[in-house]
Amino acid sequence: MVMSQTTQSRHYWKNGYVVVRNVFTATEIDQLRAECDRLSAQKSLFSQHIPEAATRQNLTGATVCDRLDPVIHWSGLFRAMAHDARLCEILRDLLNDEPILFKDKLILKPPGTQGYGLHQDYAYWEKMGLPADALLTVQIAIDAANAENGAIALYPDLHQHRLPAPSGQPQDVDPTAVDQAEEVLICADPGDIVIFHSLTPHASAPNRSDTSRRTLYFIYNSSVWGDQYKAYYGDRLA
Numbered sequence: 001m002v003m004s005q006t007t008q009s010r011h012y013w014k015n016g017y018v019v020v021r022n023v024f025t026a027t028e029i030d031q032l033r034a035e036c037d038r039l040s041a042q043k044s045l046f047s048q049h050i051p052e053a054a055t056r057q058n059l060t061g062a063t064v065c066d067r068l069d070p071v072i073h074w075s076g077l078f079r080a081m082a083h084d085a086r087l088c089e090i091l092r093d094l095l096n097d098e099p100i101l102f103k104d105k106l107i108l109k110p111p112g113t114q115g116y117g118l119h120q121d122y123a124y125w126e127k128m129g130l131p132a133d134a135l136l137t138v139q140i141a142i143d144a145a146n147a148e149n150g151a152i153a154l155y156p157d158l159h160q161h162r163l164p165a166p167s168g169q170p171q172d173v174d175p176t177a178v179d180q181a182e183e184v185l186i187c188a189d190p191g192d193i194v195i196f197h198s199l200t201p202h203a204s205a206p207n208r209s210d211t212s213r214r215t216l217y218f219i220y221n222s223s224v225w226g227d228q229y230k231a232y233y234g235d236r237l238a
Contacts (some may be wrong), residue, residue, distance in 0.1 A: 005093045015199035016159030024191040058112035069105035100219035109213040115204040122198040123171040134222040135198035141188035142214040149213040150205045159197040
């Protein structure tokens with residue numbers, strides 16, 4: 001069943017997230033996959049300490065190429081996707097304003113890559129001075145996301161305020177602050193999008209499959225707060 005935009009907006013503001021299915025076509029997803037392959041093949045991106053490129057340890061302790069953040073200035077295709085009319089129409093309805101790109105990244109998550117602990121994105125963005133309601137994240141599934149490959153898990157209706165952090169980890173969320181039984185694992189097919197509020201707590205498990213789980217992230221702010229992209233990234237765009 002396809003949600004109306006009114007239903008999408010109601011679900012988003014009530015639960016802190018909404019999943020919109022089949023936004024992008026199979027042909028478009030094939031193009032995104034080819035672009036991921038092109039960027040992944042450029043090993044120099046991850047071997048020359050380029051600020052945008054990040055590596056992580058996998059489950060065996062080996063180093064893997066994990067993400068490009070930001071990514072749009074490496075890819076005209078991804079840059080165009082950030083301004084896709086279908087996507088912007090959905091976001092315009094949720095924000096009740098024009099969306100402006102705030103941040104972007106490509107997560108490659110090859111087999112064995114660790115997941116991310118429980119956190120709220122706003123903990124990283126609060127310094128920018130924008131209210132939490134003015135920021136949201138769009139996650140575009142390039143590969144299918146499921147329990148085996150570490151799909152995102154969200155905690156609904158906890159997007160009203162910052163949650164307590166563990167000692168010494170101010171940008172994380174203390175696991176005791178959420179009811180684990182309320183966790184919603186978001187399984188997504190290629191072409192689906194997941195949109196969540198900047199205060200929605202979320203986490204992901206390791207990728208225990210034998211294939212990558214590639215995901216394109218676009219974060220937007222309401223246009224009333226202006227273009228914050230260069231201010232956020234600062235020296236990384238120099």
